[in-house]
Amino acid sequence: MLACPAVLNSSHYQMGNPFPVLPQLCFPSYQPPLRPEGNGWAIYDPVRQMYVALTPEEWVRQSLLHYLLGYLGYPAGLMAVERLVEVNRQPQRADVVAYSRRAIPYLLVECKAPSVPIDRAVLEQAARYNAVLHARYFAVTNGLVSHIFSVEGAAPRHLGAEWPAYE
Numbered sequence: 001m002l003a004c005p006a007v008l009n010s011s012h013y014q015m016g017n018p019f020p021v022l023p024q025l026c027f028p029s030y031q032p033p034l035r036p037e038g039n040g041w042a043i044y045d046p047v048r049q050m051y052v053a054l055t056p057e058e059w060v061r062q063s064l065l066h067y068l069l070g071y072l073g074y075p076a077g078l079m080a081v082e083r084l085v086e087v088n089r090q091p092q093r094a095d096v097v098a099y100s101r102r103a104i105p106y107l108l109v110e111c112k113a114p115s116v117p118i119d120r121a122v123l124e125q126a127a128r129y130n131a132v133l134h135a136r137y138f139a140v141t142n143g144l145v146s147h148i149f150s151v152e153g154a155a156p157r158h159l160g161a162e163w164p165a166y167e
Contacts (some may be wrong), residue, residue: 020034020041020054022059023056023059023114023143025059025060025063025114025143025144026143026144026145026146026161027063027064027066027067027143028066028067028070028071030063030066030070032044032062032066033051034054035051037051037053038053040053040054041053041054042054043058043059043062044062045061045062045065045081046065046069046076047065047076047079047080047081047096048081055113056113056114056115057111057112057113057116059114059143060111060112060113060114060141060142060143061081061095061096061111063143064096064109064111064141064143065079065081065096067163068096068098068107068163068166072163072164072165072166073165073166074098074107074166075166078098078099078100078101078103079096079097079098079099080094080096080097080099081095081096082094082095083097085129085132085133086132087128087129087131087132092128092129094108094109094110094129094133095109095110095111096108096109096111097109097133097135098166100136100167105133105134105135105136106135106136106137106166106167107135107136107137107138107139107164108126108129108130108133108135108137108138108139109126109138109139109140109141110122110125110126110129110138110139110140110141111140111141111142111143112140112141112142113142114142114143114144115142116142117142117145118140118141118142118145118146118147122140123140123147125140126138126139126140127149127156130151134151135151136150136151136152136164137149137150137151137159137164138151138156139163145161146161146163147160147161148160148161148162148163148164150164
């Protein structure tokens with residue numbers, strides 16, 4: 001597992017800084033397209049093809065997308081960000097859903113800010129979303145810690161922090 005640096009707080013994402021200081025996560029580093037917007041910054045989302053507000057959670061989501069698209073071969077055209085999932089008749093949003101070439105959910109990911117611990121509640125949230133979507137894999141990450149699960153049998157199998165390549 002990668003050693004990850006300390007977490008920066010949300011003030012590093014505010015407009016008062018000449019350029020936001022983005023914390024290093026356990027994904028390959030990159031220089032994202034950023035622009036000032038309102039009282040903060042916006043980061044370009046290649047899946048939604050638009051700039052979105054840069055928050056700590058968004059930094060994790062965009063770093064993950066960069067990794068999935070650029071390193072593991074996931075096609076942007078078969079991904080959804082903040083996909084609507086109805087759980088117990090309540091609308092929820094799954095952070096990232098990657099689909100197979102047959103348009104079947106392949107990977108569901110719930111992202112949290114680096115300061116949010118990955119605990120049982122976060123794991124259960126992702127599992128609830130996946131009970132609706134039936135993705136082959138589901139995962140949770142805060143950019144510093146990731147847990148990936150395979151759902152090929154009766155119970156999810158923990159794969160550690162190894163992200164599945166796109167098939």
